[in-house]
Amino acid sequence: MNTTAPPVIEVSGLTKRYGDQLAVDRVDLTVRRGEVYGFLGPNGAGKTTTLRILTGLITPNAGTVRVLGGRPGDSAVLARTGSLIESPAFYPYLSGRDNLRVLAEYAEVPAARVDAVLDLVDLTGRAQDRFSTYSLGMKQRLGVAAALLKEPDLVILDEPTNGLDPAGMRDMRRLIRELGSGDRTVMLSSHLLGEVQQICDRVGIISEGRMVAERTVGELSGEQELVIAADPLDEARRHLSTLVGADAVRTTDDRLRVQVDPQAVAGINKVLVDAGVAVSELRTAERTLEDVFFELTTRKESGDAR
Amino acid sequence: MLASYRAELIKLRKRSATWVLFGTAILLSLTFGYLIPYLGYVSGDDNIQTVGVPRAQVLADMLPKAMTGNAIGGFPVFAGALALVLGALLTGSEYGWGTLKTVLTQGPNRLAVLTAQFAALLTALAGWVVANFALSAAASTAVALAQDQPLDWPSVADLAAGAGAGLLVLSTWAVLGAVLALLLRGVALPIGLGVVWVLGIEALFVGVTSSVLPDLDVVTDALPGVNAGSLVYAVLGPAIGDPPPGVRDAVSGTRALLTLTAYLLICLTTAALTQRRRDVV
Numbered sequence: 413m414n415t416t417a418p419p420v421i422e423v424s425g426l427t428k429r430y431g432d433q434l435a436v437d438r439v440d441l442t443v444r445r446g447e448v449y450g451f452l453g454p455n456g457a458g459k460t461t462t463l464r465i466l467t468g469l470i471t472p473n474a475g476t477v478r479v480l481g482g483r484p485g486d487s488a489v490l491a492r493t494g495s496l497i498e499s500p501a502f503y504p505y506l507s508g509r510d511n512l513r514v515l516a517e518y519a520e521v522p523a524a525r526v527d528a529v530l531d532l533v534d535l536t537g538r539a540q541d542r543f544s545t546y547s548l549g550m551k552q553r554l555g556v557a558a559a560l561l562k563e564p565d566l567v568i569l570d571e572p573t574n575g576l577d578p579a580g581m582r583d584m585r586r587l588i589r590e591l592g593s594g595d596r597t598v599m600l601s602s603h604l605l606g607e608v609q610q611i612c613d614r615v616g617i618i619s620e621g622r623m624v625a626e627r628t629v630g631e632l633s634g635e636q637e638l639v640i641a642a643d644p645l646d647e648a649r650r651h652l653s654t655l656v657g658a659d660a661v662r663t664t665d666d667r668l669r670v671q672v673d674p675q676a677v678a679g680i681n682k683v684l685v686d687a688g689v690a691v692s693e694l695r696t697a698e699r700t701l702e703d704v705f706f707e708l709t710t711r712k713e714s715g716d717a718r
Numbered sequence: 719m720l721a722s723y724r725a726e727l728i729k730l731r732k733r734s735a736t737w738v739l740f741g742t743a744i745l746l747s748l749t750f751g752y753l754i755p756y757l758g759y760v761s762g763d764d765n766i767q768t769v770g771v772p773r774a775q776v777l778a779d780m781l782p783k784a785m786t787g788n789a790i791g792g793f794p795v796f797a798g799a800l801a802l803v804l805g806a807l808l809t810g811s812e813y814g815w816g817t818l819k820t821v822l823t824q825g826p827n828r829l830a831v832l833t834a835q836f837a838a839l840l841t842a843l844a845g846w847v848v849a850n851f852a853l854s855a856a857a858s859t860a861v862a863l864a865q866d867q868p869l870d871w872p873s874v875a876d877l878a879a880g881a882g883a884g885l886l887v888l889s890t891w892a893v894l895g896a897v898l899a900l901l902l903r904g905v906a907l908p909i910g911l912g913v914v915w916v917l918g919i920e921a922l923f924v925g926v927t928s929s930v931l932p933d934l935d936v937v938t939d940a941l942p943g944v945n946a947g948s949l950v951y952a953v954l955g956p957a958i959g960d961p962p963p964g965v966r967d968a969v970s971g972t973r974a975l976l977t978l979t980a981y982l983l984i985c986l987t988t989a990a991l992t993q994r995r996r997d998v999v
Contacts, residue, residue, distance in 0.1 A: 467823050470997035490825035497823065501816035505733055517725035518831075519824040558820065 417444040419478075420566050420597045421466060426475035428461050435461040437621035438475070443599055443614075448592035450612035450629070451601040454709055458621040459601045460498050463570050466599075467495045480566055491519070494564035496572060500555025504544035508535055508554050511543055512561065519562050529557040534583070548575030556587070567591055570601045585611055609633060609701040619709040632704045638670040638677060640684075641693035648689045655683055662707055667693070669703070719830045725821075726838035730808070739804050740846055743797045747850055750962075751788030752857040755780055771960055779960075782858040783870045786880035787954045787962075789854040790847075793884050794946035795964035797850075798891040799916040801843060805892035806908045808839055809989075810899030819998050832993045836986065839896065843888045847881050883953040883975075887946040890978045891916065894942065897985040900992055916943060921964070939969050942981055949974035 421443035428436040436458040443449040453459045464470045465477060468485015482489040502511040512526040530536045533553040538546070546554065552575050559567055572588070573581045581604075588611050592598040602608050608615060609629055616626040625632065642648035645668065652661045652670055660671040672680070674696040684691050699707075730736050750767060758768035759776045768776050778784060812818040821831060862869050872880070891912075898908035920943040927934045938944055947964040952971025954961075969977070 464819075464997075464999070467819075469819050469822060470999060471995065485822075487825050487827055490823060493823070495823045497819055499816070501820045503729060503733075503817060504815065506729070510728065510732060514725045514728050515820065515824050517721045517728070518821055518826045520721045558824075561824070 417446050419443065420445050420480055421449075421599065422476075422478040423462075423466075424476045426462065426465065426472050426477060428458075428465060428470065428472050434621055436465070436472070439618065439621070439623050441616045441623060441626055443597060445597050446592070446595050447613040448588065448598045448600060448611055450608035450615040451599060451618070452603075452605065452608060452615060452705055453601075453618035455603075457618045457709075459618055460570055462618070463495070463497055463568055463599075463601060466568060467493065467497060469497065491562060492565040493568065494559035494562055494566070495568040495570075496552075496555040496559045497568070497570045499574070500551045500558070502543045502551070502554060502558075505542060507540050507542055508546065508550075508557075509539040511554065512558060515558050516561055521562050525561050525563070529560045532560060532587070533557045549577060549580045552576055553580070553584075556584070560591075564596070566597045566599070568599045571603065572600065573602065573604060573607060581607070605700070605702040605705055615701065617705060617708050624708045625704070629701060633699055633701045636674050636696050637699050637703075638668075638672055638674065638680065639693065639695050639697045640668040640670060640680075640691065641666070642668065642684060643690045643692070647687065648684055648691075651683055651687050651689065652680065655680070662710075664703075664706075669697075669699075719834060722826045722830050722834035723837050726834045727841065730838050730842050733807075735807055736804065736842065739800045740842075740849070743792070743800045743846065744850055744853055746796055747788065747792050748853060748857055750792065751854065752780055752861065756861060777861075777865060777867070780858060780861040781867055781870070782855065782862055783872060785851070785854040785858045786872055786876060787958055788858070789851045790880050790884035790887070790950055790953070791962035791965060793887045794943060794950055795916060795962075797846075798887060798943070798946060798964075799913050801846075801888040801892040802895035802912040802916060803909050804842070805839060805895030805897075806899040806905055806912060808835055808892075808899075809896045810902070810905035810908055813899075813903040814905050822998060828993050829990055832989055836893065836896070836989075839892055840885075840889060843892060844885055846888065847884045850884070851877070851881060879953050883949050886975070886978050886982075887949060890942055890946060890981050893982055893985045893989075897989050897992075900989050920944070939973075940977060942978065944968045945974040945977040945981075949978060 419442045421441065423439055423441045426436055426439040439462060451459055461470065465472050466479055466484050468490065477484050480489050480492050503514070506514065509526060509530065512529065513523060516523055516526055530539050533556050535550060535553055535557060538550060543551070543554065552572060556569065556572055559569065573584050576584055585607060588598055588600060600608065600612060612629055614628050615632055617624050640648065645663065645666065649661055649663065649668055652668060656670060656672050662669050677694060681691060681694055754765055754767040755776050758765040759773065779787065812821070822828065859869065895908060895912050898912055899905060902908050920941055924938045924941065924944060927938050943964060947966050948969045949971055950965045951961060951967050952974060
């Protein structure tokens with residue numbers, strides 16, 4: 413990934429309300445050319461709303477958005493953007509091929525692209541069948557095929573592996589990697605954090621409408637933490653919170669996970685032992701993207717609750 | 719725009735509902751215009767289409783000279799209801815299936831998509847009118863040959879006026895259905911409301927108003943069904959014997975023409991304003 417590459421998507425202060433409900437709250441994000449950008453967040457966090465704004469389907473209440481140098485929804489921008497937003501939606505009475513033929517007409521791309529993208533997502537054998545007879549995975553693949561009809565510079569995929577079986581997910585990961593291997597930019601929203609960790613260069617995490625982190629996968633998951641098994645656990649947590657701050661301590665699977673310089677192991681051990689806490693495990697571990705995701709999104713929730 | 723129009727034509731052509739509606743309208747037209755009257759005529763027994771009508775008039779109404787009446791006589795009510803359904807399906811299904819987002823993200827301008835939809839709808843309705851005229855011509859020819867009657871045809875001007883009026887009537891109902899579906903973002907409710915209005919409520923309202931509140935004629939004379947029936951009545955002329963349901967001399971032909979055109983323009987403007995800025999969720 414080239415960190416100096418020009419931005420393909422620039423979002424600043426993006427806000428969207430539905431009545432009283434704030435769906436997206438002053439979101440800033442930047443996606444650079446050639447990167448595979450993972451857009452993560454729990455259900456209802458504002459991912460799909462943001463992606464709909466980026467494709468011009470909905471209009472924001474505030475903020476600025478530039479996509480491929482233009483306004484989202486402009487024909488010139490959409491001509492270079494392929495997208496699959498939320499669930500794949502097609503005409504149920506048309507075959508897969510006819511659905512793509514119709515979309516190729518709207519996109520004004522040669523009909524020959526239809527067979528090319530059907531082949532790319534391995535749907536050629538079922539291309540003549542009605543969309544209504546497709547399995548969820550096949551529908552998803554047709555959605556990706558539709559996104560690729562225009563040979564776009566920017567691909568926006570919202571949960572592309574939904575409904576795919578393990579082999580289908582593996583193929584989709586491979587496809588997304590291929591898509592993002594050159595100058596093409598891919599923005600990928602997914603619940604599957606392991607998948608994002610494998611595919612993406614950089615990640616933005618959104619929670620309750622707000623961006624809580626935007627960093628490279630390495631920066632997010634590469635940080636080490638201490639894993640501590642102690643008894644009593646609450647007492648240990650209280651002492652550690654005092655020592656390193658409450659935000660740096662969390663509990664998972666009956667263990668404390670502490671974001672702290674691993675060099676501090678000896679000092680932490682001494683504090684706990686002096687406080688009468690029995691320490692049965694104390695080791696360093698590399699955090700996964702999943703750890704970071706839950707930490708950031710639950711911290712926001714608990715912070716809001718306070 | 720042309721590419722979007724081609725896409726819309728593919729969708730309409732390949733949708734079985736289009737052909738079912740089209741076939742139903744033609745079947746109704748041929749059944750009530752030719753089959754039932756012909757059975758009454760050859761058997762000499764009265765039926766719903768021949769009761770009270772002199773036998774010679776029954777035959778005359780089935781001959782080529784009267785084919786325009788049979789081709790468009792059912793348009794103000796029954797075919798109109800079917801056209802409304804077609805219009806509602808055209809725009810409402812895009813919301814029901816969520817396909818509007820799929821279409822719009824391919825890049826066409828929103829107004830271009832809307833224009834293409836209405837152009838394709840108009841094309842389908844034009845095909846519907848031409849087919850109805852062609853089959854009416856075929857049926858009236860068959861009747862004339864079977865009954866040893868002369869093949870006298872209406873003038874080209876009369877045929878053109880009939881086809882034009884028929885197309886305007888069907889277009890008005892179809893576009894009303896399409897706009898209703900667009901506003902309500904679906905299919906079921908607009909079809910239910912629209913069909914009940916065309917087939918019952920409007921006639922009931924007109925009937926009650928004329929008998930109880932005659933001062934409200936100014937309102938009823940502006941209703942789409944009243945104007946559709948008046949336009950067809952004006953085209954067929956006062957010589958029409960027993961007019962089909964909904965066909966009557968409520969307002970002048972010119973006024974009906976202008977009123978239906980106004981409905982079309984209002985509907986198209988409403989659709990454009992709605993589609994242009996609406997969030998697609």
